[in-house]
Every structure is written in structure tokens, then in C-alpha cells.
Amino acid sequence: MKRLLAILLSFGLVLSMSANAAGNVEAGMIKGQTCLGCHGVLNYNNVYPTYHVPKLGGQHAGYLVAAIKAYKDGLRTHVTMHANVADLTDQDMQDLAAYFEQDGK
Numbered sequence: 001m002k003r004l005l006a007i008l009l010s011f012g013l014v015l016s017m018s019a020n021a022a023g024n025v026e027a028g029m030i031k032g033q034t035c036l037g038c039h040g041v042l043n044y045n046n047v048y049p050t051y052h053v054p055k056l057g058g059q060h061a062g063y064l065v066a067a068i069k070a071y072k073d074g075l076r077t078h079v080t081m082h083a084n085v086a087d088l089t090d091q092d093m094q095d096l097a098a099y100f101e102q103d104g105k
């Protein structure tokens with residue numbers, strides 16, 4: 001019985017490790033709710049249709065992570081986007097990218 005438990009525990013560890021290695025779509029969906037306020041709007045213009053908001057859904061996860069990092073590090077300058085991603089961890093970025101690549105708006 002102890003042995004079975006040990007096997008189950010190590011299996012669970014492997015599973016959780018692999019979940020952390022790449023983005024987690026479900027976690028990204030929750031974290032991405034604030035992004036949809038802008039990135040999920042019709043025609044991808046913000047409420048005052050003064051600037052265009054790029055579509056994130058279906059874009060490659062690697063590209064999305066790179067873009068988010070660039071806003072965070074100030075390599076890409078956009079005040080709003082910098083404010084939105086300034087506090088994200090690497091895991092947050094992976095999760096968000098996985099979500100938007102798969103089925104985000």
C-alpha cells in the first residue's frame with residue numbers, strides 16, 4: 001500500500017511538473033479576463049475607436065510571450081500594455097500565451 005502511494009505521488013509530481021513547463025490554458029483563461037476588456041472587443045478598436053487593438057487569438061504562443069516580455073521590459077513602448085503586463089511572472093505569460101494561442105479572442 002505504501003509503495004502504491006509512493007508511485008501515485010511521484011506520478012502526480014511528474015504531471016504537475018509537465019503542467020508548469022509550458023503554459024496552462026485554463027489558468028491563462030482566468031488570468032486573461034482583464035486582457036479581453038480590450039483584446040476581445042468587436043473590430044478590435046477600443047471603446048473610443050481611436051486606436052486599434054491587435055487580435056491575440058490564434059497567434060503563436062512563442063510570439064505572444066515575446067511580445068508581452070517586450071512590453072514589460074520596455075523594449076516595446078505602449079503605456080497601457082506596459083501597465084497591464086508589468087506584474088506578470090514568466091508562468092503567467094506562458095499561461096496567457098497558451099490560452100490565446102488555443103482559443104482566446
Ligand code: HEC
Nearest residue numbers: 034035037038052053054064067068078080081084085096
Ligand atoms: C486597456 C486596453 C488593453 C488591455 C487591458 C490589454 N491590452 Fe494588450 N494591447 C493593447 C493595445 C492598444 C495594443 C497595441 C499596442 C501597440 O501598438 O504596440 C496591445 C498589444 C498587445 C500585444 C501585442 C500583439 C501583437 O500582435 O503584437 C500582446 C501580446 C498583448 N497586447 C497582450 C495583452 C495581455 C496578455 C493582456 C492582459 C494581461 C493585455 N494585452 C491587456 C491594449 C490592451
